[in-house]
Amino acid sequence: MALLEVDNLQTHFRTPGGINRAVDGVSFHVNEGETLAIVGESGCGKSVTSMSLMRLIPEPPGRIAGSIRFAGKDLLKLSDREMRAIRGNDISMIFQEPMTSLNPVLTVGRQIRETLMIHQGLDKQAAEAHAIEMLTLVGIPEPGRRVREYPHQLSGGMRQRVMIAIALACNPKLLIADEPTTALDVTIQAQILKLMLDLKRRVGAAIILITHDLGVVAEIAERVMVMYAGRKVEEAPVAELFRSPRHPYTQGLLGAVPRLGSSLTGTARRLAEIPGQVPDLRKPIVGCVFAGRCALATDLCRQYAPGLEEKGPRHIAACHYSAKGAVAA
Amino acid sequence: MSLPLLQVNDLKKHFPVKAGLFSRKSEFVYAVDGVSFEIARGETLSLVGESGCGKSTVGRAILRLFDITAGQVILDGQRIDDAAPSTMRQMRRRVQVVFQDPFSSLNPRMRVRDILAEPIRNFGLAKSAEDLEVRLTALMDTVRLPREALNRRPHEFSGGQRQRIGIARALAAEPELIVCDEAVSALDVSVKAQIVNLLQDLQSEFGLALLFISHDLAIVEHMTHRVAVMYLGKIVEVAPRREIFAAPRHPYTKALLSAVPLPEPGAQRNPIILKGDVPSPINPPKGCRFHTRCPLVFDRCRVEEPVLRAAGAEQWVACHLEEGAPAASPEG
Numbered sequence: 001m002a003l004l005e006v007d008n009l010q011t012h013f014r015t016p017g018g019i020n021r022a023v024d025g026v027s028f029h030v031n032e033g034e035t036l037a038i039v040g041e042s043g044c045g046k047s048v049t050s051m052s053l054m055r056l057i058p059e060p061p062g063r064i065a066g067s068i069r070f071a072g073k074d075l076l077k078l079s080d081r082e083m084r085a086i087r088g089n090d091i092s093m094i095f096q097e098p099m100t101s102l103n104p105v106l107t108v109g110r111q112i113r114e115t116l117m118i119h120q121g122l123d124k125q126a127a128e129a130h131a132i133e134m135l136t137l138v139g140i141p142e143p144g145r146r147v148r149e150y151p152h153q154l155s156g157g158m159r160q161r162v163m164i165a166i167a168l169a170c171n172p173k174l175l176i177a178d179e180p181t182t183a184l185d186v187t188i189q190a191q192i193l194k195l196m197l198d199l200k201r202r203v204g205a206a207i208i209l210i211t212h213d214l215g216v217v218a219e220i221a222e223r224v225m226v227m228y229a230g231r232k233v234e235e236a237p238v239a240e241l242f243r244s245p246r247h248p249y250t251q252g253l254l255g256a257v258p259r260l261g262s263s264l265t266g267t268a269r270r271l272a273e274i275p276g277q278v279p280d281l282r283k284p285i286v287g288c289v290f291a292g293r294c295a296l297a298t299d300l301c302r303q304y305a306p307g308l309e310e311k312g313p314r315h316i317a318a319c320h321y322s323a324k325g326a327v328a329a
Numbered sequence: 330m331s332l333p334l335l336q337v338n339d340l341k342k343h344f345p346v347k348a349g350l351f352s353r354k355s356e357f358v359y360a361v362d363g364v365s366f367e368i369a370r371g372e373t374l375s376l377v378g379e380s381g382c383g384k385s386t387v388g389r390a391i392l393r394l395f396d397i398t399a400g401q402v403i404l405d406g407q408r409i410d411d412a413a414p415s416t417m418r419q420m421r422r423r424v425q426v427v428f429q430d431p432f433s434s435l436n437p438r439m440r441v442r443d444i445l446a447e448p449i450r451n452f453g454l455a456k457s458a459e460d461l462e463v464r465l466t467a468l469m470d471t472v473r474l475p476r477e478a479l480n481r482r483p484h485e486f487s488g489g490q491r492q493r494i495g496i497a498r499a500l501a502a503e504p505e506l507i508v509c510d511e512a513v514s515a516l517d518v519s520v521k522a523q524i525v526n527l528l529q530d531l532q533s534e535f536g537l538a539l540l541f542i543s544h545d546l547a548i549v550e551h552m553t554h555r556v557a558v559m560y561l562g563k564i565v566e567v568a569p570r571r572e573i574f575a576a577p578r579h580p581y582t583k584a585l586l587s588a589v590p591l592p593e594p595g596a597q598r599n600p601i602i603l604k605g606d607v608p609s610p611i612n613p614p615k616g617c618r619f620h621t622r623c624p625l626v627f628d629r630c631r632v633e634e635p636v637l638r639a640a641g642a643e644q645w646v647a648c649h650l651e652e653g654a655p656a657a658s659p660e661g
Binding site (some may be wrong): 273 | 366376379380383419444487488489517520521522523525529544546548549550551570571574575580584585586587588590594595596600602604605606607634
């Protein structure tokens with residue numbers, strides 16, 4: 001059985017300019033111990049999806065509908081109190097910017113202790129000992145000294161390690177990582193990605209990785225879901241998605257990224273551009289969400305939204321024209 | 330050899346920092362500490378490195394957004410680091426900049442028309458009101474924005490369109506060199522591709538030289554002719570694109586390249602994972618600045634600073650492991 005099952009998730013925001021359908025009818029699942037990547041560009045709804053899972057969307061102006069079943073329970077039907085018992089315990093989250101998500105006036109030790117004392121009922125000494133253990137686990141040198149330090153005394157990479165330590169302190173079943181390495185330098189990113197892979201093997205938590213970096217996706221995801229304008233447009237196992245992307249948007253994304261080493265192999269070419277811009281989500285979209293920017297779009301696409309169809313084994317995409325065979329990109 | 334468009338000789342920029350409330354001794358951030366390179370006309374040189382390596386400070390020094398601590402910046406044979414304001418004014422026209430953040434680098438109160446007209450008027454480029462109008466519409470065509478957009482204000486545009494306006498503003502002054510300081514880093518993948526293609530087209534159309542400052546190595550490889558790799562205020566390796574990406578010599582360049590995740594699932598790679606963080610530029614390590622993280626460190630690295638040595642026809646590396654090659658400066 002799937003650990004997390006999201007069905008027809010709709011997260012809408014009331015704005016002065018109308019209702020913003022940030023996430024509009026998205027369904028997916030995550031199995032135990034699996035890593036699912038959600039990719040897409042700014043405003044595609046990937047972060048709003050993750051915030052909805054944690055019920056961190058302020059209501060109003062937001063409104064979440066659909067169902068989010070986690071280990072058999074519908075998270076949207078829980079009371080605030082029941083939800084608090086799940087956050088940070090069964091499901092935890094890492095954010096992009098560790099400086100703004102850590103409390104600057106509390107020591108890192110206190111911030112790790114807090115979740116252990118609330119969720120696991122540990123006393124202060126036991127929690128402190130466990131905090132030091134967690135810092136060791138995430139590879140922070142001199143953990144005994146670092147627990148007494150404040151976030152500003154740590155470098156960006158160290159802060160992200162502390163965030164990971166807090167997130168994993170209670171052995172969550174699901175870890176949501178929202179752009180965990182985007183703010184980090186590339187050599188530090190390599191450290192953090194390696195750490196996440198090691199910890200996953202050791203702790204066995206399922207991971208939802210939210211990112212726009214296709215390199216990071218290829219590195220750690222098992223399955224990928226591509227979002228565009230609040231909808232899921234494609235989903236496939238990672239190797240399958242990179243080998244034969246079916247949705248024109250996914251094809252465009254993959255073609256827009258230069259490959260390291262391409263100047264040597266003679267495969268360098270002009271980058272593919274996706275013309276135009278993302279549609280305004282405050283206006284109802286008739287037909288396919290990508291029709292306005294798609295080279296293959298016809299009147300059919302502009303009138304009828306394509307449903308998600310099976311294009312291969314465990315591979316689905318929402319496009320009228322990406323038949324089971326290859327698509328002319 | 331013809332005169333390079335830009336020459337930077339032993340550039341240093343040290344920023345003072347307060348050591349403490351009652352301390353009289355002041356400390357310095359050694360942001361850039363002895364950097365030399367040159368850029369030919371129509372060439373793209375990329376400066377790469379991680380946060381705090383001094384790559385943006387080099388860009389700002391060339392634009393003379395501040396006075397440098399030591400060294401020389403020479404544009405077309407004329408020193409601009411100590412030029413008088415009157416000469417500097419004409420020199421400024423020839424070196425323009427595109428910044429990372431298209432939201433904070435455009436004045437929200439000005440219409441696009443006024444943003445673009447300002448450099449044209451400043452440098453007296455338009456002969457008449459009609460000429461100004463012709464130039465404005467030509468600029469919009471060049472960066473592929475609709476002409477009607479001239480009468481709108483920056484907030485009405487998306488990030489990619491704003492970056493186009495930033496590029497049009499740089500082009501308005503008819504420069505010979507554009508400093509692109511992380512000019513595409515803040516943009517989404519599909520928009521980034523549009524701007525990268527635009528910059529390449531403009532370069533071949535106008536014969537522009539670019540100083541492309543970036544941390545994104547895949548984009549750099551796509552754009553550049555030569556690459557200079559910086560670490561803690563120093564250049565550790567300079568080479569043409571082919572050499573940097575096929576045969577990097579400096580251990581830091583190797584680690585940097587191997588750390589980039591490839592968009593190919595299951596790709597065989599053995600990233601060199603560097604230990605620890607970049608040390609503070611306030612007290613940079615003695616000897617080779619990279620010795621605290623270098624996997625190949627040996628005793629000499631801790632005491633003696635390596636100089637840039639020729640490691641190939643146009644490849645220069647600052648590493649003791651390159652011993653044997655004659656020490657020289659990268660000019661010439």
